[in-house]
Amino acid sequence: xxxxxxxxxxxxxxxxxxxxxRDVLQxxxxxxxCDVIPCRTGKQALDFLAxxxxxxxxxxxxDLMMPLVTGWQVLEVIQRDPKLAKIPVVVLTAATQDRPxxxxxxxxxxxxxxxxxxxxxxxxxxxx
Amino acid sequence: xxxxxVSHLLEEIDALPETAARGSIRREVERLQTENTRLFAxxxxxxxxxxxxxxxxxxxxxxxxxxxxxxxxxxxxKVEDENLKRALGRILTAGSRMNQMIGQLxxxxxxxxxxxxxxxxxxxxxxxxxxxxxxxxxxxxxxxxIAFEHxxxxxxxxxxxxxxxxxxxxxxxxxRHGTLDGAIGVRMDGRDPLRVMIEVKSAGAIPSDLxxxxxxxxxxxxxxxxxxxxxxxxxxxxxIVAAHGGTLEVVSADDITTFTVSLPRGDPWPSSSSTGxxxxxxxxx
Numbered sequence: 001x002x003x004x005x006x007x008x009x010x011x012x013x014x015x016x017x018x019x020x021x022r023d024v025l026q027x028x029x030x031x032x033x034c035d036v037i038p039c040r041t042g043k044q045a046l047d048f049l050a051x052x053x054x055x056x057x058x059x060x061x062x063d064l065m066m067p068l069v070t071g072w073q074v075l076e077v078i079q080r081d082p083k084l085a086k087i088p089v090v091v092l093t094a095a096t097q098d099r100p101x102x103x104x105x106x107x108x109x110x111x112x113x114x115x116x117x118x119x120x121x122x123x124x125x126x127x128x
Numbered sequence: 129x130x131x132x133x134v135s136h137l138l139e140e141i142d143a144l145p146e147t148a149a150r151g152s153i154r155r156e157v158e159r160l161q162t163e164n165t166r167l168f169a170x171x172x173x174x175x176x177x178x179x180x181x182x183x184x185x186x187x188x189x190x191x192x193x194x195x196x197x198x199x200x201x202x203x204x205x206k207v208e209d210e211n212l213k214r215a216l217g218r219i220l221t222a223g224s225r226m227n228q229m230i231g232q233l234x235x236x237x238x239x240x241x242x243x244x245x246x247x248x249x250x251x252x253x254x255x256x257x258x259x260x261x262x263x264x265x266x267x268x269x270x271x272x273x274i275a276f277e278h279x280x281x282x283x284x285x286x287x288x289x290x291x292x293x294x295x296x297x298x299x300x301x302x303x304r305h306g307t308l309d310g311a312i313g314v315r316m317d318g319r320d321p322l323r324v325m326i327e328v329k330s331a332g333a334i335p336s337d338l339x340x341x342x343x344x345x346x347x348x349x350x351x352x353x354x355x356x357x358x359x360x361x362x363x364x365x366x367x368i369v370a371a372h373g374g375t376l377e378v379v380s381a382d383d384i385t386t387f388t389v390s391l392p393r394g395d396p397w398p399s400s401s402s403t404g405x406x407x408x409x410x411x412x413x
Binding site: 018020021023024025027028094099109110111112113114 | 190192193194197198201202248
């Protein structure tokens, strides 16, 4: 696995309802120096973005297909809120026809581990 | 028989002399019309269930498969034991194959849905798309050369993801079913301002009795092999080409099989002229 560790740590909000995917992604992101805020529902992600006293995350990784509050709805809230709209969003989806606009990257499941790492590192370098 | 046709038939029945038989025929036609309406509603419901099935398949199978593949990838890069590495390699190979099959099943299901296979055209270069497919598949070509050449301008309005899939199916099909010692050639011609022509040629002939069913779904069994797929590749490829307004044809003669794609560029993307072929050859390992 190619990992570049000389970048500043960043905070990543990870919204994914599938437990196994969320766990694997959290491990991977922590391994490359990210501070991960795992959310198991879209509502949890929205609550965090609206209420958490901490600074907004540097990056959002968002599954589109979540029950009740979907990733699409979370994405809409992020893109409409001037305080959040600048946060890059990496979208994950299992549906090949999904083509959301205005996102930093779109990864179709199942994606290569290295693709996710490269995407996150690219966005980190851009933010540095 | 559709609604206006049934109405016309009923009018003709009403014009007949009034007899007991006329009333009986009219009632039978009306009963059949009601039955027809019920069956049509049932069919629509089945199509809706089909779409639902596609959604469940994509989400509920791809998520756990993604977790398996990602975990196996992470482990395979950390373990030192060669036996474990090989076992993890098998998990990754089998998982990738399963992912391909899920993708094909999803596309197959979509082609049967009311919406059909949707494409999203964006301006792009078909040469880049086909060259990438050749590059990616050359690793599995068992040392066989894949000759790639193009002439003219292959820019147009393509759904790059779908066309990449079609290119992979065509080149992959040539690798799997062409003779093992035969060369494979991909030739693209973009000199026509309205369309791009693509030929994928491989050594070996397809038995004549298989040609009529070649583009039908689930045909791997008929071809005497189930080498890593469901037999949906050519079917899905033809659907992708058709969704672009194009055609896919095959000619198999003199021990050479040629698949020819005619791909309209779509408005408003005119081509420019070019002078000669650019040749390239990608070698397998």
